[in-house]
Amino acid sequence: MTERDRRRDDLVSDTPPAPYATDGTDFGGAVRYHYGVALKKFLKFFPVFLLLWVQLFVLHLDYLLPVAIVGMxxxxxxxFLLADRLSFTRKCSKVFRTYPLEFRTPVEKYGMESTHTLFLRFGDQGGTPFTLRAKHALGRGRWPAGITDGVWFAGDEPFGxxxxxxxxxxxxxxxxxxxxARDEDRDSAGPERTEKAGRAGIKRPARR
Known part of the structure; x- marks a missing residue:
């Protein structure tokens, strides 16, 4: 691991404790909260940018053009950010509605990309462990605090x-x-697991 990778591993989110149960009993509360945060972030900036844009057409003042471009x-x-956050929250929701939650520990940090993508491994994987690509539902590019101690996981690892x-x-x-690289695992999963992955929206690779 390079020094740059070590610095990225030290980037930990300062998110306060969640206002809902995080012990695997209330995924609905987690989903609703993330939808709410996405909308609040959107409403904080969207009206301002929209006003900067439309005032050019209302006031018809040419010197407002640079401001209008910024607004546009x-x-x-x-x-775009709203659509992205809602999309990933919805993806998580579909998985939670399809698979039961189980506690997995430990979690190994395996790297980070500048595209706000995290890479991790579950320490309790059987056979040859493989790396999972993780996208935060709200687009944050830091490691959640305490993630190495374990997480509540829903899904089927070869699919996600x-x-x-x-x-x-x-x-x-x-x-x-x-x-x-996991094609063989998915091909041997059987029709029941494959159908379940389809219902959860993880049968095919998602947009990165």
């Missing part, structure tokens, strides 16, 4: 899944880092 890009960007981190209650959507 800001409006599009906040819409979702986790709730105890304490902070943060949601992560998981799929194998190297999707093609």
């Amino acid at each position: 890009f800001g409006t599009v960007w906040t819409l 899944g979702a986790v709730i981190v105890p304490g902070s209650g943060e949601l992560l959507f998981l799929q194998p880092r190297d999707w093609a």
Whole structure:
């Protein structure tokens, strides 16, 4: 591991304790909370950018053009962030509604990308362990505090899944880092597991 990787591993989220149970008994509360946070973040910035954009058309003042351009890009960007956050929260919700939650420990940090992507491994994997790609439902690019102590996992590892981190209650959507490398595991999973993965939305690789 390089010094740069070590510094990234030290990037830990300062998220306060969740206002809902994080012991695997209330995934509905976690999902609702993440939907709410996504909407609050959107409403904090979207009206401001939208106002900067539309005032050019209302006031018809040419010198407002640079401000309007900033507003236009800001409006599009906040819409993109909202769609992304809602999408990953919905993906986690589908997994939780399909699979039971089970506690998995320990969790090994295996790296981080600048695209707010985390890589981890479950220490209790049988056979040859493989790395999972994790995306935070709200797009945060830091490790949830205490994640190495264990998480509540729902899913089927060759296909992916979702986790709730105890304490902070943060949601992560998981799929194998190297999707093609797990083809044999998925092919041998059988029709029942494959059908279940389809219902959970993890039968195919998600957008990164």
